[in-house]
Amino acid sequence: MRTWFLAFALIAVLIFGLSFSAHGQSDNQTASQLDVLAQDLSLQFKQATEQLALLPVNERDMFAMQVVNAQLAPHLDLEFSSLKLLGKHVRGLDRQQTAEFTRLIESQLVNMYAQVLVEYKGADVSLQSLQTNQGRKFAEAAIDINKPNSEHSQLIFKFKQDTQGQWRVYDVISRHVSQLSVKRQSLVLKISEIGFEQLNHELRQAQANNI
Template sequence: MNRLIIVLAMLFSAFSFASDTPYQLITKVGDELFTDIKAVNKDGKAQSDVMKNIVRSRLMPHIDVKFVSFKLLGKHIKGLQRAEAVEFINAVDSYLVATYANALLQYKGQNVLFEELPLGDNEFATVKVVIKEMSGPDIDMHFKFRQSKDGSWKVYDMVAEGISLLSAKQKEIITRISEVGLAQVTQELKNKA
C-alpha cells in the first residue's frame, strides 16, 4: 500500500496546464485520472496495458520528463552527448509509464484531498495533498511545482514525510551511473519498463 501512495504521489509530480494555478492543475488532473481508473478497475482486475494507456493519455503529456531526467543525471550531465541524452530521456519516460501504471493497478478508491497553499510571486509553488486511508493514518504530501518560461506549472518533486522522491532517486541514479556507466543505467531503465 505504501508503494501505491508513493507512486500516486509521483503521478502528480508531473502535470502542467499553462493557465492553471498549481492547485487547479493538480485538482483537475487528479479528478480526471481517478475517474478513468475507477471506470476500468471497478473489480480490481484491470490489465497493465489499459493502465499504461491511461498513464500515457492523462499523465505523460504533462510530465516534464526532460527536466526530471536532467535532474536525475546530476553531475553526469556534463559532457553528455545529445544522442545519449535523448536515449536516457526516452528510457525515463518509459520507466515512468510502467511504474505509474503498475501502482495504479492497486488503487482502491482512497479519497485524495488537495489543499491550496499561498502562491508567491516567484516561479516555485507547493500544493499539499492528503490521502485518506480507509484504515490507518492519513498521508500528507507536498508537491513542488516550478513555472516554466511559457507560464505553465509543472511538478518537479514530491516530498513525503520529509523525503524528496526526486533527490532519493537522483542519488540512486548518480551512484549507479558512476558504477556501471550511463549506457548501462539507460538500458536498466528500459528493462524495468
C-alpha cells in the first residue's frame, strides 16, 4: 500500500512539474515575442523619422503610410480596436456589420498612425530607454523622444494578447493622447449624426478612393 502511494505521489509530482514547466515556457515565449515586436516597431519608427526628415514635404505622407502599412498594420489588433472604437454602439450591430466595419477601418487607422509618424520627423528616438510593461493580457512599450525645440515626450505602443497568444497593437499614445480615443470621438459623433450604415458607406467610398 505504501509503495503504491509513493508511486502515485511521484507521478503527481512529475505531472505537476511538467505542467508548470510548459506554462513557464509558454509565458517566456509570449514575453519574448512581445519584446521582439516592441524592439522591431521602435527601430522601424526611429529609422522612418530619420528618413522623413530627408524627404520633400509632398512625399512625406505617402512614405509614412507605406511604412505603417508594411511594418505596423500586420501587427494591428483590428477586431479589438474596432470594438473600442464602436463602444456601446456595437450592441446594436449584427456580426456582419461589425466584420465589415473592422475590415473598412484598417485604412483609417493606417492613415491616423502615419500622421503620428510624420509629426516626429527628425526626432531623436532613444531605443536604449525602451520600457516594456507587461500584464496578463495587456502590455505597453514606451520609447523616449527628443525633438528640436520641443519638450521631451514618449510614444507608447499598447498591446493586447490574442487568443493564439500573439501580442498585437491596438493603440498608440502620442503626447499623452490615445490616438484610438481621438478616432473614437469622431466616429461616435458621426454615428449619432448619420447612423452606422451611412458611416460604413462613407468608409467604403474612402477605401475605394485610396485604391
